[in-house]
Amino acid sequence: MTSHILVLGAGIVGVSIALHLQERGETVTLIDRSEPGEGASFGNAGLIERCSVIPYAIPRDWRSLLAHASNRNAAVHYAPSFLPRIAPWLWAYWQSSRSERLTKIAGELLPLLEACLTEHERLVEAAGLNHLLKRDGWVEVIRSIAGMEDATRRVSTLGTDYGLSADLLDRPALHRLEPALMAAAIGAIHWRDPFTVSDPGALTKGYAALFERRGGTILREAVKSVAPSGKRWRVTTAQSSHNAERIVIALGARSNDLLAPLGLRVPLVAKRGHHLHYRSDTGATLNHAILDEQIGYVLAPMTDGIRLTTGVELAPPDAPANRVQINRCEARARELFPLGEPVESEPWLGLRPAMPDMKPVIGDAPGHPGLWLAFGHAHHGLTLGPATGRLLAEMMTGGKPFADPRPFDIRRFL
Ligand SMILES: Cc1cc2nc3c(=O)[nH]c(=O)nc-3n(C[C@H](O)[C@H](O)[C@H](O)COP(=O)(O)OP(=O)(O)OC[C@H]3O[C@@H](n4cnc5c(N)ncnc54)[C@H](O)[C@@H]3O)c2cc1C
Structure with a gap:
């Protein structure tokens, strides 16, 4: 019927x-x-994130918490007067971020994640949108020796526990994959399962x-x-x-x-996020979307230019877009890639609907x-x-x- x-x-x-x-x-x-x-x-980062098997939790180590509390982080920024309004949500989020709860949540989400590529494939084919989809993963750049050690451990654990495909790249291997990336990146993980979209x-x-x-x-x-x-x-x-x-x-x-x-x-709270596009200086190209995990932003080659998307801002959803995180991330992104001038004068603002x-x-x-x-x-x-x-x-x-x-x-x- x-x-x-x-x-x-x-x-x-x-x-x-x-x-x-x-x-x-x-x-x-x-x-x-x-x-x-x-x-x-x-305006999102365009990652069809098959490999994000562990959801983004609140870090529970004091060093990360203090870094967030300083409010100078690029990854997370907050309006201090807004936090009391979302205190119950923050408390519940903190509780859910305990490692045993996180493992359970990851298991509950897994069947949806496992279906994400095939479900998009089907619609992309039917809609004739193949030109928007790339099927060769994205790259997580690493800036330090400690970061390389952590990457080695994660590639091995996530590969074993979740069957994910990932290559650990030293500097020469990264250079072959992404010739335009500069010396601040000493290596990378190439997560191979995800798809990326050039215009979400x-x-x-x-x-x-x-x-x-x-x-x-x-x-x-x-x-x-x-x-x-x-x-x-x-x-x-x-x-x-x-x-x-x-x-x-x-x-x-x-x-x-x-x-x-x-x-x-x-x-339900909106985790705000911004993006801005840049031209590439000297015609340099990015072949993959790049996550700079240590700083907290994504650079992705998109139809409108190199899109820089920021992490999380906790502020009233109707407050105007701002450049705080864009400015912090842009300075660090220029250490990695020769970004040219911004394409737009003001950043785009989007609201991630977050439980x-x-x-x-x-x-x-x-x-x-x-x-x-x-x-x-x-x-x-x-x-x-x-x-x-x-x-x-x-x-x-x-x-x-x-x-x-x-x-x-x-x-x-x-
Ligand atoms: C910076 C940023 C980067 C991100 N990167 C990624 C990524 O790489 N990969 C990924 O998987 N996800 C990413 N996300 C998250 C993803 O974009 C969101 O989770 C997703 O777009 C939510 O989709 P939705 O349909 O629920 O909401 P929306 O896309 O916001 O759609 C809601 C719709 O409701 C309409 N609406 C609202 N109120 C009314 C009303 N009263 N009457 C009529 N219409 C109304 C709006 O106009 C809108 O079209 C990112 C998000 C941001 C902000």
Whole structure:
């Protein structure tokens, strides 16, 4: 039986859900206040992160904590007045970062990660977007001898425990792979499993275009509220209202705006991140995306130039974009690669939707029949969008879920 489903939010998560529901014979309408793929899905680092098997936890050693507390770090920056507002979230995140909890969380996320490449491959093929995808991994540069020792240990452990493919590169091997990288990089890990995307916004838009070609409808309307109306749901937008038997909230970091009025209060915080593109000086090229883990940024060759994406900023989501982390990272990036002038005058700002236990919310909403949820993918929404779409669509249409959905149930917070 087909019915009508409204998917709210046309980021990578919402678009992927819409495509999967459509493939299962449902009639789906996507609603977004902007064009598809203009939120966090627009400006990320473009890594389809098959090798990020351990989620980004709060470090628990005093040296790292003190470095963060100084607020001079490039990787994490915070507005001091904002921290009291998110103190419960920070505390829960800290608790989830204990090593035994982290191992459990990693195991729960693994089936989604294992599906991330094949789920993207399928959509990329169908949407004709092969030109946006590279299938030869990314490079983590290493700046110190201690870093090389740590890299040797991680390559061996993650290779054994999770079957990941990675090459440890000394300076000459790195030079062969990335001739333009400069002497600050003494070696690297070439993580070979992941894919990279040269324009993540175009990828989401291309998936949305596939959805439309297959008969789906996309409405450009800002959603003001959702409310039950008899056995259906009424979605009120700035322009009109729509009724449907089932709705999906996939509004990324803004999902709470619609959930809170329904009494569903979840600890969702936006981890802000910026990007800026640069021309390359002297025509130097980057062949792969580069993670400078020690400093905390990614340099990636993209359609618009070399994209520098920053780590995490904890500040009010509506505060304007700023250059604090971009400036700190740019200075260190110039030690590695001959960056030219910036392409844009102001950085782009995006909001990573982050739950304190580092897992997304995927599933139904208790006490609200017909209401479905998919948000909170934090650092890995590009990676996990299509796998999430498949999982939620299987749950909504009575299929056998390919992964255990229980770890992603919103009830863990209620
Ligand atoms: C700097 C940075 C780097 C990142 N790098 C990576 C990476 O390399 N790999 C990776 O996997 N992930 C990465 N991420 C994370 C990833 O981008 C996000 O997890 C992902 O984009 C979230 O997708 P989403 O669909 O949930 O949210 P979004 O893409 O934000 O989509 C939400 C949509 O909801 C719409 N919306 C919101 N409110 C309303 C409303 N009231 N009415 C109508 N529409 C509304 C918005 O317009 C938007 O289109 C990065 C994020 C950032 C910020």
